[in-house]
Amino acid sequence: MRQVYDKRILRAVLCFALCASVVVAGLFVSAQVAHAETISEKQAEADELMASIDSLQTMLNDANAEYDRATLEHERASEAADSAAICLKEANLRVDGLQEQLALCAASMYKSGGTASMLEVLIGASSFEEFVALWDSFERITEQEAGLIQESKEACALAEAAEKELAEQEAKAEEEAENAKAARDEIAAAKDELDEELERVNEDIVMLRAKEESERLAADEAMRRAQEAEDIIGSGGATITGWTHPIPSGASVTNEFGWAGAWDGEYHNGIDLGASEGTPIVAATAGTVSYVGDYGSGGKAVKVNHGNGIVTIYMHMSSQAASMGQQVSAGDVIGYVGSTGYSTGPHLHFQIEMNGTPVNPRHFIRF
Numbered sequence: 001m002r003q004v005y006d007k008r009i010l011r012a013v014l015c016f017a018l019c020a021s022v023v024v025a026g027l028f029v030s031a032q033v034a035h036a037e038t039i040s041e042k043q044a045e046a047d048e049l050m051a052s053i054d055s056l057q058t059m060l061n062d063a064n065a066e067y068d069r070a071t072l073e074h075e076r077a078s079e080a081a082d083s084a085a086i087c088l089k090e091a092n093l094r095v096d097g098l099q100e101q102l103a104l105c106a107a108s109m110y111k112s113g114g115t116a117s118m119l120e121v122l123i124g125a126s127s128f129e130e131f132v133a134l135w136d137s138f139e140r141i142t143e144q145e146a147g148l149i150q151e152s153k154e155a156c157a158l159a160e161a162a163e164k165e166l167a168e169q170e171a172k173a174e175e176e177a178e179n180a181k182a183a184r185d186e187i188a189a190a191k192d193e194l195d196e197e198l199e200r201v202n203e204d205i206v207m208l209r210a211k212e213e214s215e216r217l218a219a220d221e222a223m224r225r226a227q228e229a230e231d232i233i234g235s236g237g238a239t240i241t242g243w244t245h246p247i248p249s250g251a252s253v254t255n256e257f258g259w260a261g262a263w264d265g266e267y268h269n270g271i272d273l274g275a276s277e278g279t280p281i282v283a284a285t286a287g288t289v290s291y292v293g294d295y296g297s298g299g300k301a302v303k304v305n306h307g308n309g310i311v312t313i314y315m316h317m318s319s320q321a322a323s324m325g326q327q328v329s330a331g332d333v334i335g336y337v338g339s340t341g342y343s344t345g346p347h348l349h350f351q352i353e354m355n356g357t358p359v360n361p362r363h364f365i366r367f
Contacts, residue, residue: 039205039208039209039212042205046201046205049194049197049198052194053191053198057191059187060184060187060191063180063184063187063188064184066180067177067181067183070180071177071180073176073177074173074176074177077169078170080169081169081170084162084165085162087162218259219259221267240364240365242285242286242330243330243364244331245367246273246281246282246284246350247273247275247280247281247337247348248280248282249280251273251274251275251279251347251348252273252274253274253367254273254347256268256271257358257360257361270313270350270352270358271349271360271362272350273350274346274347277318277339278336278337278338279336279346280337281314281334281348282330282334283312283330283332283334285306285330286306286327287307287312287328288328289322289326289328289334290303292320292324294341295313295315298313298315298316298342298349299315299341299343300315300319300335301313301317302334302335304322304328309354309355309356310353311353312350312351312352312353313351313352314334314348314349315348315350315351316337316339316341316343316346316347317335317340317348318335318339319335319336321333
């Protein structure tokens, strides 16, 4: 019984150790998740997590089986404990009966010539065990009395054995059930943790795929815009006749058009020209002012319609110097460099649109 019990304890310990190793492996995988940047890396991590989860599921199945076995053992132990309790009760009843018989024998012995001292000694015993031992020490006992004494001793031993068996059965059953439940709960908790991590990784995969698709579509759109502009006005490289630099006093390009200027992750619809606060801004070519006001993140702005679907927009002005419907020529001042709206410093965001589509200003003006 002790060897079987020790094997079960060993099996529970091994179960905990295996669970811990799988959890550690799962946590190592989850630690790598934060560093993954591509779908293939994320998918590899998801595969590793699923493998760990499969291992834990197998262990959980075994732990459930072990818990069922331990529960059955507990039921059997409870039945044995009940039987031991019955045996204990019967043994105690037998001892009570023998006590009465021996008491009668002692009284009879005294009447038939026993000494008063013997009766006094027997009556003065502090326990039944002491009573039996004292009785056994007297030489004047019959064969029947000797049998009663021996039966008393055996009954007492049986009662003690039954009581000990009861305690052992209850302790073993309780410990095995607790160990099995603890192992099962530990594995289930570890599996739940990895399930949650796998769910997060799968969400990351979905987000990465969506991001890749968005970037692909944005790149396709940028190529389409560039091709459209080139088909209309050519590849650029020189300022088209009738056009002029929007900051004729001179300004450097601080941010390019398109993805080349996407410093914040957004497609840049114009060119940024760095200049000091208050530097004059002029109309790039002749047209009609179609908007003067706030342009959201572009701050204070002016828009000029040049006909044939061509529009220029001048953003982040400190102040405007044009009015709605005003006719302007190339070089007319329409505002001043500022840093209004979403801006990190004084500059002009210069944007050209053809039929509502932003195109690279370098196709029109040499910067």
